Amino acid sequence: MEEVSRHPCYSEEAHRYFARMHLPVAPACNIQCRYCNRKFDCVNESRPGVVSEVLSPEQADKKVKGVAAQLMQLSVVGIAGPGDPLANADRTFETFRKIRSSVPGVNLCLSTNGLTLLQHLDEIEELGIKHVTLTINAIDPKIGxxxxxxxxxxxxxYEGKEAAELLISRQLAGLKALSERGVLCKINSVLIPGVNDAHLPEVSKAVKSLGAALHNVTPLIVAPGSQYEQEGQRAPRPKELHALQESCGREGMKIMRHCRQCRADAIGLLGQDRSADFTWENIEQAPPLNxxxxxxxQTQLEEKIRQRRLRREERNGSSAEISEASSARRFVIRVAVATRGSGKVNLHFGHAxxxxxxxxxxxxxxxLGVRKVQSYCHGRAECNGDKEATLREIGSILKDCQILLCSGIGDHPRKQLQRAGIVPIVRSGDVEQLILESFRYSYYFQNNLFRKDDVT
Structure with missing residues (x-):
């Protein structure tokens, strides 16, 4: 718990308050995934492997100091690409050494495909890198x-099965070695329908036995120009991802559900990429690092997290009676939340x-997870116009939800969502508290428990 208390990727609680920064210092890669096509200059795409520019270790160090001086909740600095950090080992470890010296106390995090991981165990330990993410999409070479x-x-x-055998053997050996050295390992797996979907529970069971702390099953993003795009490979639907995560969780592994599949140059809270705010002009004008x-x-933020846990425990006690009744009737609700972070309902529907x-x-x-959508409103005064297709798509993506919580919503989208069976509720405040209130209303209406005064 201490090791993940400030890491937004490893802790669902921490991701509400603590920020991360990815440094794009590693352009080369030593494997080719069929879903990947790295582009270094595409600012409009948000997916792993995409960056606006590749930095030198000196530039990366300067940028970290400038960001840390302004983004006080920055707690993690990671290197995740745009290629593989360990295929660029000299640049990666030089960057980490500079940061360790200039911004002491920040957590260092490394993401890798694991091919050359065994060669760098001593450097990882020496630098105090306590969090390593391994992308393992299969443990069966035929599937790999x-x-x-x-x-x-x-x-x-190497190609075909021979390539997969080599990579998988290195990944599993590297995971075991890191775990034995006390490094927390998160496993990323890309859910590819028809390829590894039935296989991933086996992956989850295997990595847990080797010491992995967390399994993050993410939906396939078919990159433009990738081999999968050419082959017509489809991405999974939300219900497929949720079912697979549940299946992996039954193997006893802790499942990450708040991943945003960040760019390799992302900065800020998860879901709030502020990399465009930190230009070189901004970095030059940054105040001294305090x-x-x-x-x-950050100590105050940890206390907020502690207080949230206490409030949750209190609410659990007061809701036990209705929960027992609802469990007997198998009554649960699913709620979509528009949020800017900090555990609050604080975002207008149209901006989500x-x-x-x-x-x-x-x-x-x-x-349960994160559903990406195209925002309904792009800042114009009149947002209805030609937005019907976007609204239908949002309704389709959220069709398994009974309620949508947001800080505001226009009359037209509100009516359209209601017709789709989703009830928008405009409230602001703590996410979990508002969800429990929504449950109580839903339960009472469903079971005709309201008196006339209650309804009023």
Missing amino acids: SRVYAWVVENGVR LEAREQL REFLVYESDGQTVSL
Whole structure:
């Protein structure tokens, strides 16, 4: 718990308050995934492997200091691409050494495909890198050969099943070695319908046995120009992702559900990429780094998280009676939430580019995942016009939800969502508290428990 208390990727609680920064210092990659096509200059795409510019270690260090001086809740600095950090080991570790010296106290995080991981265990331990993410999409080489086009090691190119066997053996050995050294490992797996969907529960069971702390199953994003795009490979639907996450969770593994599949140059809270705010002009004008003020704020944020947990425990006790009744009737609700972060309902429906989807039985509130959407309103005074297709798409993506919580919504989208069976409720405040209130209303109406005065 101590190791993840400030890491927004490893802790669902921390992601509401603490920020991360990805440094794009690693352009080269030693494998080719069939879903990947890295572009270094596409500012309008939000997916792994995409960056606006590749930085030198010196530039990265300067940028981290400028961001840390202004974004006081920055707690994690990671290197995740745009290629593979360990295929660019010299640049990656030089960057980490500079940051360790200039911004002490920040957590260092590394993401890798694992091909050369065994060669760098000592450097990872020496630098105090306590969090490593491994992308493992298969442990069966036959299935892996449908995910990876090729693997290159020491100038030799491997393809097909031979490539997958080499990569998988290195990944599993690297995971075991890291776990034995006390490094927390998160496993990322891309859900590819018809390829590895039935296989991922086996992956989850295997990585848990080797010491993985967290499994993050993410939906396939078919990159433009990738082999999968050319083959017509489809992305999974939300219900497929949720079912697969549930299946993996039954193997006893802790499942991450708040992943945003960030760009390799993302900055800020998860779901709030502020990389465009930190231009070089902004970095040049940054105030001096105040380490004491940073630590003070982050300690206060940890206390907020502690208080949230206490309030949740109190609510659980007061909701036990209705939860027991609802469990007997198998009554649960699913709620979509528009939020800017901090555990609050604080975003207008029209501005949301994603919705957090929760499920509640009246006592507990569980995050099921994140649903990406195209925002309904792009800032114009009149947003209805030609937005019908966008509204229908949002309704389709959220069709399993009974309620939508937001800080505001126009009359037209409100009526359209109601026709789709989704009830928009305009409220602001704590996400979990409002979901439990929504559950109580839904339960009473469903079971005809309201008196006339209650309805009024």
